[in-house]
Amino acid sequence: MFDPTYTEEQQALVDTARKFAAETIIPVAGEYDERAEHPQEVFEKAWALGLMNVEVPEAYGGLGLSTLEGCLISEQLAYGCAGIATSIMCNHLGCLPLMIAGTEAQKEKFLGWVTRELVFASYCCSEPEAGSDVAGMRTKLDKDGDGWRLNGQKRWITNGGYANFYTGFATIDPSLRHKGITGFVIERDRPGVSVGKKENKLGQRASNTVDVIFEDVHLTDEDLLGRPGQGFPIAMETFDKSRPMIAACAAGLIGRALDECVQYAKERKTFGVPIASHQAIQFMIAEMAMAYEVTKLLYSKAAWEVDHEVKRTSTSAIAKAMGADLAMKVTTDAVQVFGGYGYTKEYPVEKLMRDAKLLQIYEGTSQIQRMVIAKNILVRG
Numbered sequence: 001m002f003d004p005t006y007t008e009e010q011q012a013l014v015d016t017a018r019k020f021a022a023e024t025i026i027p028v029a030g031e032y033d034e035r036a037e038h039p040q041e042v043f044e045k046a047w048a049l050g051l052m053n054v055e056v057p058e059a060y061g062g063l064g065l066s067t068l069e070g071c072l073i074s075e076q077l078a079y080g081c082a083g084i085a086t087s088i089m090c091n092h093l094g095c096l097p098l099m100i101a102g103t104e105a106q107k108e109k110f111l112g113w114v115t116r117e118l119v120f121a122s123y124c125c126s127e128p129e130a131g132s133d134v135a136g137m138r139t140k141l142d143k144d145g146d147g148w149r150l151n152g153q154k155r156w157i158t159n160g161g162y163a164n165f166y167t168g169f170a171t172i173d174p175s176l177r178h179k180g181i182t183g184f185v186i187e188r189d190r191p192g193v194s195v196g197k198k199e200n201k202l203g204q205r206a207s208n209t210v211d212v213i214f215e216d217v218h219l220t221d222e223d224l225l226g227r228p229g230q231g232f233p234i235a236m237e238t239f240d241k242s243r244p245m246i247a248a249c250a251a252g253l254i255g256r257a258l259d260e261c262v263q264y265a266k267e268r269k270t271f272g273v274p275i276a277s278h279q280a281i282q283f284m285i286a287e288m289a290m291a292y293e294v295t296k297l298l299y300s301k302a303a304w305e306v307d308h309e310v311k312r313t314s315t316s317a318i319a320k321a322m323g324a325d326l327a328m329k330v331t332t333d334a335v336q337v338f339g340g341y342g343y344t345k346e347y348p349v350e351k352l353m354r355d356a357k358l359l360q361i362y363e364g365t366s367q368i369q370r371m372v373i374a375k376n377i378l379v380r381g
């Protein structure tokens with residue numbers, strides 16, 4: 001049975017991540033956002049403190065924490081800065097296909113690498129013409145003697161410019177759609193791998209987002225994840241396991257917006273009284289508190305299901321869609337609570353609103369989550 005309480009150890013993880021967000025992320029988040037720069041110093045500290053790659057099994061040098069524990073940490077990091085949290089979570093996203101389908105040799109090499117030193121992993125699924133429609137990807141894997149030749153362009157790749165290795169997907173035959181998708185894992189320094197344009201984004205600007213280009217990259221069978229044509233279920237399972245973390249990120253943004261609003265509403269006066277005395281403001285704050293509880297429960301349940309191998313894609317999708325939509329609403333209301341000041345960079349709430357928008361887009365848009373949820377209800381029963 002799902003039990004929404006946390007152990008002492010889990011609470012200690014929350015406290016560590018919360019302290020890290022307060023002391024190391026929040027003081028620099030605004031600057032990195034403004035400059036749209038990769039905060040290497042923050043990642044170095046997060047890695048040293050054990051806040052990255054937390055779910056890598058102990059056998060490969062990781063902490064072997066659960067999805068729920070990873071989510072608890074992600075919430076706190078996102079409380080500090082959703083962009084920085086995204087880049088930290090991205091290592092987990094990049095490692096998930098290996099955890100799901102990697103051979104022992106691949107796991108030892110790549111999972112062992114992320115726990116030995118600070119290296120970045122990126123997940124290369126989306127393309128310029130294929131985001132929601134994963135099966136429509138064009139990046140091509142052709143047989144080449146004993147091995148394979150990889151050609152194509154991936155878009156919106158988080159941490160792509162800094163990644164030391166990429167897990168990704170290509171097709172052996174686009175006409176096969178889902179049945180042609182094939183997983184792979186390759187190092188960044190492989191001949192033919194390059195990084196293209198960097199996106200100039202609305203929010204989560206401290207997180208690096210680039211094109212990754214493959215030109216006649218030579219792969220062997222040892223570089224494939226799973227068998228040729230069997231990559232689509234790996235990509236989907238990756239999303240099932242990573243989406244609770246996006247919901248946790250939403251909870252972090254909602255919690256931060258709530259705290260900022262409570263503090264400001266008690267200080268700011270209009271008509272001779274703090275704005276916290278106005279019912280209109282109180283109701284917005286009450287709805288923020290409601291949104292926080294809902295999102296926290298949803299991500300906890302979705303993570304619990306992943307940890308207990310309950311195969312229900314819809315729970316992850318519900319947590320992700322609801323969390324993202326609530327984060328968008330709450331952060332927009334937070335700007336409203338702050339009035340004109342909320343619209344300026346003097347206060348952090350405009351950044352929360354910009355950062356929240358991405359939660360409705362990446363790892364499957366809010367529309368795609370609804371399609372997944374409806375399919376589970378209508379088709380699978």
Ligand SMILES: Cc1cc2nc3c(=O)[nH]c(=O)nc-3n(C[C@H](O)[C@H](O)[C@H](O)COP(=O)(O)OP(=O)(O)OC[C@H]3O[C@@H](n4cnc5c(N)ncnc54)[C@H](O)[C@@H]3O)c2cc1C
Pocket residue numbers: 122123124125126128129130131132133155156157158159201209358361362363364365366367368371
């Ligand atoms: C900052 C950022 C970071 C990202 N990081 C990564 C990453 O690390 N790795 C990676 O692989 N990808 C990444 N992505 C890609 C992301 O997952 C895609 O952008 C997303 O899946 C949407 O794809 P798209 O942009 O092509 O939009 P489209 O698929 O073109 O969708 C456009 C609109 O149409 C809607 N839509 C599409 N199809 C349907 C349908 N059938 N029914 C109803 N509505 C529909 C969508 O909801 C959306 O509103 C990232 C994206 C961003 C912006």
